[in-house]
Amino acid sequence: MNDTSSSSRGQTRAERTAAKAAAKAEARADEAAAIRRRWITLGEVLTVIAVTISGLTLWNNWSQRTDSESARSASDARASARAGTLMLLSDGANRQRLTLHPASPDQAVQSQRIVFPAALGLPAAQTTGEPRIETDWFDAALKKARAAAKLPDNSRGDETLPVLVSTRFVVDGAPHTDTALYDLGYTIEGHWLGGHTITLSGISLVRHGAGQAALDARWKTLLTREGQPGS
DSSP, X not given: OHHHHHHHHHHHHHHHHHHHHHHHHHHHHHHHHHHHHHHXXXXXXXXXXXXXXXXXXXXXXXXXXXXXXXXXXXXXXXXXXXXXXXXEEEEEEETTEEEEEESSTTEEEEEEEEEOOGGGTOOOEEEEXXXXXXXXXXXXXXXXXXXXXXXXXXXXXXXXXXXXXXXXXXXXXXXXEEEEEEEEEEEEEEOTTSOEEEEEEEEEEEEESOOHHHHHHHHHHHHHHHTSTTO
């Protein structure tokens, strides 16, 4: 009887020890699984962070490239606009003739058409390869118009004749056309034995894109102003 009770108690202790060992093993397994889950979660987070950083880097590079391309395009557009805008200057060494040339050395004039106010009754003057304005083109008509308007025989400074200049020119091999209203400066001198001499003094840009109507209106305004006392 005593042997049976002792054996029963021994088995109970063994079972309890085994149960404890199993419980500990299960706890360790659960902890190991939890650790693995934490590492998996951390790995996923790091992967998301890496993908996000990569995406932001790509976007930043694209944005910088787009900004750079936009700035370059804007710069090219400004350069093209400047290249296509003509500004004529004059050389007044010969007072009966003005030699014209572009302000930009990159522009090469091919031909020009100079239009005079309709009231002068003059045909347009054409030049090719040698841009210029000559007094012979308008001398007689201008003197007649001044006499009809009863303007003074002698200038009190520079007088003004508006002209419309259409120019074909080339920049870097590309053709351009510019039409602009210019004021042609001149002086007139009456002589004791009769007759008048007109000499040219220069040319000044009024505005681009004008037409015959603007030219005629400016001529009428200038003629009226020159005829006023004290002008």
